[in-house]
Amino acid sequence: MSFVLNYPVPRIDQVGLEERAASFKKRSIKNEAKAVGLKMAVSMMDLTTLEGADTKGKVSRLCRKARQPMAKRYDCPPCGAVCVYPNQVAHAVEELDGSSIPVASVATGFPSGQYPLKLRLADVKDAVQSGAQEIDMVISRGNFLEGRLAEVSDEISAVKEACGKAHLKVIFETGELQTYDNVRLVSQLAIEAGGDFIKTSTGKVSPAATLPVTLVMLETVRDHFLKTGKRIGVKPAGGIRTAKEALQFLVMVKETLGDDWLTPDLFRFGASSLLGDVELQLAKLIDGNYQSADYFSKS
Amino acid sequence: MDKKKHHLKFGSSLSYAPAPETTPVPLKKQYELFINGEFVAPQSGSYFNSVNPATGKRLARIAKAEESDINLAVKSARRAYEKVWGPMPPAERGKYLFRIARIIQEKARELAILESMDGGKPIKESRDVDLPLVAAHFFYYAGWADKLKYAFPGKDPRPLGVAGQVIPWNFPLLMAAWKIAPALACGNTVVLKPAETTSITAMHLAEIFQDAGLPPGVVNIVSGAGETGAALVEHDDVDKIAFTGSTAVGKRIAQSVAGTPKKLTLELGGKAANIVFDDCTIDQAVEGVINGIYFNQGHVCCAGSRLLIQESIHDDFVARLSRRIETLRVGDPLDKNTDIGAINSKAQLKRITELVKTGEEEGAELHTSSCRIPEEGFWHRPSFFTGVTSSHRVAREEIFGPVLSIMTFRTPAEAVSLANDTCYGLSAGIWTDKGSKIFSIADQLKAGVIWANTFNKFDPTSPFGGYKESGFGREGGVQGLSAYLS
Numbered sequence: 001m002s003f004v005l006n007y008p009v010p011r012i013d014q015v016g017l018e019e020r021a022a023s024f025k026k027r028s029i030k031n032e033a034k035a036v037g038l039k040m041a042v043s044m045m046d047l048t049t050l051e052g053a054d055t056k057g058k059v060s061r062l063c064r065k066a067r068q069p070m071a072k073r074y075d076c077p078p079c080g081a082v083c084v085y086p087n088q089v090a091h092a093v094e095e096l097d098g099s100s101i102p103v104a105s106v107a108t109g110f111p112s113g114q115y116p117l118k119l120r121l122a123d124v125k126d127a128v129q130s131g132a133q134e135i136d137m138v139i140s141r142g143n144f145l146e147g148r149l150a151e152v153s154d155e156i157s158a159v160k161e162a163c164g165k166a167h168l169k170v171i172f173e174t175g176e177l178q179t180y181d182n183v184r185l186v187s188q189l190a191i192e193a194g195g196d197f198i199k200t201s202t203g204k205v206s207p208a209a210t211l212p213v214t215l216v217m218l219e220t221v222r223d224h225f226l227k228t229g230k231r232i233g234v235k236p237a238g239g240i241r242t243a244k245e246a247l248q249f250l251v252m253v254k255e256t257l258g259d260d261w262l263t264p265d266l267f268r269f270g271a272s273s274l275l276g277d278v279e280l281q282l283a284k285l286i287d288g289n290y291q292s293a294d295y296f297s298k299s
Numbered sequence: 300m301d302k303k304k305h306h307l308k309f310g311s312s313l314s315y316a317p318a319p320e321t322t323p324v325p326l327k328k329q330y331e332l333f334i335n336g337e338f339v340a341p342q343s344g345s346y347f348n349s350v351n352p353a354t355g356k357r358l359a360r361i362a363k364a365e366e367s368d369i370n371l372a373v374k375s376a377r378r379a380y381e382k383v384w385g386p387m388p389p390a391e392r393g394k395y396l397f398r399i400a401r402i403i404q405e406k407a408r409e410l411a412i413l414e415s416m417d418g419g420k421p422i423k424e425s426r427d428v429d430l431p432l433v434a435a436h437f438f439y440y441a442g443w444a445d446k447l448k449y450a451f452p453g454k455d456p457r458p459l460g461v462a463g464q465v466i467p468w469n470f471p472l473l474m475a476a477w478k479i480a481p482a483l484a485c486g487n488t489v490v491l492k493p494a495e496t497t498s499i500t501a502m503h504l505a506e507i508f509q510d511a512g513l514p515p516g517v518v519n520i521v522s523g524a525g526e527t528g529a530a531l532v533e534h535d536d537v538d539k540i541a542f543t544g545s546t547a548v549g550k551r552i553a554q555s556v557a558g559t560p561k562k563l564t565l566e567l568g569g570k571a572a573n574i575v576f577d578d579c580t581i582d583q584a585v586e587g588v589i590n591g592i593y594f595n596q597g598h599v600c601c602a603g604s605r606l607l608i609q610e611s612i613h614d615d616f617v618a619r620l621s622r623r624i625e626t627l628r629v630g631d632p633l634d635k636n637t638d639i640g641a642i643n644s645k646a647q648l649k650r651i652t653e654l655v656k657t658g659e660e661e662g663a664e665l666h667t668s669s670c671r672i673p674e675e676g677f678w679h680r681p682s683f684f685t686g687v688t689s690s691h692r693v694a695r696e697e698i699f700g701p702v703l704s705i706m707t708f709r710t711p712a713e714a715v716s717l718a719n720d721t722c723y724g725l726s727a728g729i730w731t732d733k734g735s736k737i738f739s740i741a742d743q744l745k746a747g748v749i750w751a752n753t754f755n756k757f758d759p760t761s762p763f764g765g766y767k768e769s770g771f772g773r774e775g776g777v778q779g780l781s782a783y784l785s
Contacts, residue, residue: 016583028318259312
């Protein structure tokens, strides 16, 4: 039986899409606009560590950094969330106690998703029980590429149910789906299946979060909102390393979805090394000249 | 399904700070005529003002060439043709053109700023579109200079002599490049008349010719208004006339040239159809339509000024356009974030406003961006008409401003007949994800340039020109050479 979505999935022209995405890079964000944008980017940052070598100590450091991302003089808000593996969730929750920063956990056999559904759901429940308020699931790219869309959709719905009150971010691993038509289709599918956020990548596959891929997702969210009034969040993750790139994403959000999406509730960056460059740029705005990158923390 | 209307809010969150281009430019108070390699005062001693359309204030005084000045310019071009440029080995001519192209690249930023100050176009466009194309045209035709016999095998191509060239105000430097580069590559010499409202960058181009050591008289630039152009066109010792501008003036030029041995090419107005089928890639089509009509404030002869939408997607498409024009930024042409700059002149703004008024009077519905526009200078909000019929003036006449006329069609055959229902035939656009449809529709359209799933793409290797009242002759590519050879 063929799988039918409730809303249409328009086709994408690669050349036109990439041209449009590149046009956002031409916006010149200077002075006070730059300061506002950079602090906004920090507030939207899911500060992330996803390594086999993650330890309690590393997670503790990350959590403290999320509370106070940089020196007081920058007057910078805390990060949007801390994102860790399920094993580190309980520790991160403890470290963030008293703050309003949620703990996000990757789950469902991150990053490959190549595990039986039973185990993937158990993975989610475990993370939620440990205190994760946000779950970043990966879809089965294998199922999607085989055209078994109903199974992908059912999986997302099942994970959503397993999440309970936790917010669900659905990771597509767009670098493996390759075409923009695929990204548009999976975005609509994930939204209809119950995802609260749609997210580009795990950060383990390159290319990860590009402007055009994210634009396709923003446009899907826009069209869905205009038809249903439902606001879905978007999270580009992986490969965003400079303040300048972060601003380009924000410009694209502003001009595609408008003011309502310029909030951590509806837009996040998944990034592990972006913060250092943001601090360097903020320092330049205050002090008037660039300092050596050695003066800013890299982890 | 939720029947409530939901709206996106494009407000002040993360509003962009002003980002003006601040590079200093060598703007002069007064510009003279460029004749025989030197800047000379006009014999009558009269000057006119060039106005910054973003402020309405004077930028500089421009020399007004009259018949006696034209005589001098043509004489100097004739002398240069016979003594220097004509006899010069073609490879040497090519070297001058390469040199000019390189100097243009070096001075691209200051030229872009001057172009935006004098003409009102956003710096984003003059910097990223106009100037790169200007240099590309000189590079491209420089390469042809010593290969003409390969372009026309079996023939012995020869230059025509002195070319009189009259160019418009919408792409001042680019049109100068389109005219001058092929003329020189083919061994002709030139007398160029820039448009009255945009002479400044042509005079800076003249300085580049001096810097490049171009022999005196090979290019002469005479500024002035309509009478200056007429004097040049009617001059007995000109062998070739190339004109880009309005169809009305083009007709007068054709009349005056008729019965003389002068060769003529005309690139005139347009009322291009942008045809959007229901199987288009809709968001990219919206972007293409926006680019098609609002690029350079709509001051583009090949602008996609008639939008033909398949009925089944009309409402969705119009809603998307309405949202999109809200995010277009109208204002200071020198701000790097400006999408739509100033209308080139007061007279042009008047013409646009009048035509928009007829659209409303004839029953079309006007949709306009809610953006604020500056109090001084000449501005027009990005706008479009729905409910237009083929008989409305806004569907037939070239508005040459940021105003789009939208009509619907039911079948491909109807789309073609609507698209061809015009006295013009310069360009057209086709939007469909289906390759075979692109070719079958393109085949039936009477337009010189047809873009598929894109719009307003220019390249020096590609010929450009029209059908019917959009003119004749081609500029660009190998075809562009034949307009300057016998």
